[in-house]
Amino acid sequence: MRRIELQPTEPFRPSLINRTGAFNADALVTATRIVEDVREKGDAELRALTERFDGVKVDSFRVPDEAFRRAFDEVDPDTLDALRHAAAQIRGFHERQVQQSWLFAREDGAIVGAKVTPLDSVGIYVPGGRALYPSSVLMNAIPASVAGVRRIACVTPPSKDGSVDAAILAACKLGGVSEVYTVGGAQAIAALAYGTESIAPVDKVTGPGNAFVAAAKKAVSGDVGIDMIAGPSEVCVVADETADPSLVAMDLMAQAEHDPLAACYLVCGSGDYADAVEAAIEQHLGYSPRADITRASLEGQGLVVVACDMEQAIQAVNVIAPEHLELHVRDAMDYLGAIRNAGAIFLGEWTPEAVGDYVAGPNHTLPTGGTARFASPLSVEEFVKKSSIIQYSAQALENDARPIMQIAMHEGLWAHAQSVALRMHAIEEADARVDGDAGKERIDG
Numbered sequence: 001m002r003r004i005e006l007q008p009t010e011p012f013r014p015s016l017i018n019r020t021g022a023f024n025a026d027a028l029v030t031a032t033r034i035v036e037d038v039r040e041k042g043d044a045e046l047r048a049l050t051e052r053f054d055g056v057k058v059d060s061f062r063v064p065d066e067a068f069r070r071a072f073d074e075v076d077p078d079t080l081d082a083l084r085h086a087a088a089q090i091r092g093f094h095e096r097q098v099q100q101s102w103l104f105a106r107e108d109g110a111i112v113g114a115k116v117t118p119l120d121s122v123g124i125y126v127p128g129g130r131a132l133y134p135s136s137v138l139m140n141a142i143p144a145s146v147a148g149v150r151r152i153a154c155v156t157p158p159s160k161d162g163s164v165d166a167a168i169l170a171a172c173k174l175g176g177v178s179e180v181y182t183v184g185g186a187q188a189i190a191a192l193a194y195g196t197e198s199i200a201p202v203d204k205v206t207g208p209g210n211a212f213v214a215a216a217k218k219a220v221s222g223d224v225g226i227d228m229i230a231g232p233s234e235v236c237v238v239a240d241e242t243a244d245p246s247l248v249a250m251d252l253m254a255q256a257e258h259d260p261l262a263a264c265y266l267v268c269g270s271g272d273y274a275d276a277v278e279a280a281i282e283q284h285l286g287y288s289p290r291a292d293i294t295r296a297s298l299e300g301q302g303l304v305v306v307a308c309d310m311e312q313a314i315q316a317v318n319v320i321a322p323e324h325l326e327l328h329v330r331d332a333m334d335y336l337g338a339i340r341n342a343g344a345i346f347l348g349e350w351t352p353e354a355v356g357d358y359v360a361g362p363n364h365t366l367p368t369g370g371t372a373r374f375a376s377p378l379s380v381e382e383f384v385k386k387s388s389i390i391q392y393s394a395q396a397l398e399n400d401a402r403p404i405m406q407i408a409m410h411e412g413l414w415a416h417a418q419s420v421a422l423r424m425h426a427i428e429e430a431d432a433r434v435d436g437d438a439g440k441e442r443i444d445g
Contacts (some may be wrong), residue, residue, distance in 0.1 A: 001266065001302030002269070003274060006307035008308045012316035019369055020232055020261045020301065021091030023091065024211060031186040031215035036191035043197045049187040056182075061163055061198045063180040071169035086359040087138050087174040094143045097380040099171035109393025115385045119201070122383060123192030126168060128157035128184055134171035135357060139364050139378065140206050141175030145382035152177045153202060155252035156190060157184025175313045185209075186216035206378065208365065227378055231369040232301070235353055236322035236342075238313055239277070240329040241351065248278035249353050253328055256297035257290040265311045265320055274304045281411075285302040302411055314338045321372040325352045327375035343372045394427050 004016055034081045038045045072080065098373050103113035125134055137154065142422040144152050154177045156164055160216070164182055172180055181199055183191060189209075195201035203223035205217060217226045235255035239248045252264045268274055281298065309314035314335060317325060321341035329335065332347040339345055342367030344356050357364050365374035392400075401420050408416035 001274075001278060001304050003306065005271065005306040006308060006312055006316070007157065008312075009332060011434050012160045012305060012307075012312070012319050014319055014370075017303070017320060017370075019263065024289075027069060027211040028215040028218065031189075031212045032219045034186040034212075035190040035193070035216055035219045038187050038196065039194045045288055046183055046191060046196060046198075049185065050158065050183055050290075050382045050408065053159075053185055053187075054157055056160065056162050058158065058182055060161060061181040061183050067164070067171050069168055071166040071173065074166035075170045080170060082359075083138070083167065083171055083174055086135065087142065087171075087361050089361040090138050090142045090363075092379050094146045095362070097143070099381070099384070100145060103389060106396065108110045108396040110396035111389070111391040113389040115389055116386055117386050118150070119144075119203045120149070120385050121151040121153065121202040121204075122149050123153045123155060123189060123202040123205045125184075125192075125205065125209050125213060126154055126156040126209075127209050127213075127309075128159075129413075130298075132168060134165075134167040135364065136207060137168060137171035137177070138175050141177050143363065143378060143380045144206075144383040145176030147380045149383050150269050151179075151200075151202070153192065153199070154180045154297055155183050155188040156180070158182035185279055186212075186219075187279075188377075189213060189216035189220060193224045202383055204383070206365070206382065227365065228367060228371070228375060230365075232261035232263060232366060233258045233325065234265070234322050235324040235325075236265040236267060236317060236320050236326055237326040238267045238317060239273065240310070241273065242330045243328040244324070245273065245276035246284075247349065248328055250286055251279060251328070252277070252293050252298065253284055253288065253350065254300070254354055255324065256294040257288065257299075258291055258293075258300070260296035261301060261303060262297045263303075264298055265303050265307045265322060267306065267316050269307060269313070271306055274306060278304075282430055288338070288341040307328075310335065312322045317342065321367075321370040323366045323372065324356070326351070326353060341370075341372045341376075397423055400425060423445045 006012060028209055034049065035383050037423035046061065050056055099116050101113065101115045105111050105113055122144045126136050141152055142274055154172050156168060158164065160211060162182060164180060169180065190398060191199045192202050192205050208230045213227045218229050233255055235252065237248050237251055252266060255262050256264050266274060285295060288294055305316050307316060309408055317339065318341045319440065322342040325339065325342035326345065326346045327335055335346065336345065346353055346356060356362060363378040365378035401424050405417040
């Protein structure tokens, strides 16, 4: 792993990070062309691209209901129990995020508020390739289900025989997915966004994928909603002298084994400690079935930052803005307030990132590539939309009329100002009639 030793009071700078972006220019060009072709040609192009990229001829993209029923029998019982356990805790966490519509009445009679409405339909992308991720199904489908989305469609690349992994299908059923399609890559994103003869379009697309999937999401964004454009996964482990180097090594490897482009950062207090962690990594690699991927990630994307104290270490963390942050330090909770930029924060020696990946409850779809500076984890809020509610009384309009007209005239928007002025004139006429009737009554009396 590349190493940087900071000097006292030296700030960690963004230029010290060698990050791989969410996608490259070539991927964007290719994905945009695929999106346009699928939008124009529909299922025929989906079939051609699935045969070209996946080596599978597909007649019908939709997975039949019978496959869902078989899935629960085909999945290893222990795995199914684990998925049920994870689903329950993920659902419990996301139910706490549900927001209600609200109204507020001002003293002058105006009513303002917000109406919260679930999206009608959502499409979730579940990657294939190096590994299968039923956990990603749960993390994307459950918050959509909790939000009240009526139609949740899942797309995932087919296996060589054209089927979908039983654990993926079981997770779909547990998560509330209503339909599954055997198509992957940029073409799957295009199908969700614009629809084909077999796949109805959705309102929003979520879920992680490779560079071409990320580029396709960028290409369709604006026509449909997207969650984020995710880059390679990443972890930052802050370790003090109390942290076991062997555990820290394994936590770094747990991220590195995802992908050769996965980024791993170790922030520690001495070069000797960093040496101990790297020695432990070498020892663990001898047992890893994904040693080649793990080594490529650590050698190509790994970074060790040797800080002089915890203040400098936390400053480095906030610059890195990692997707996952482990504070493997004494009294980890004491530093929580100082963390400004991180997708998910794991506190203490008993909290490896793996608990967040699978069962803790918070979503594992997190901002990558430093976007934790401004972005948040996937949540129920991603699957609802909000409408503002405004109802004015005559008194409320009178109170606000002057500043409304003043700003409108300053902006050169005459009709804006007149829409208020005419109503004020009507109010004045009504008041005059009331005053006239009252005077007449006095005279008659």
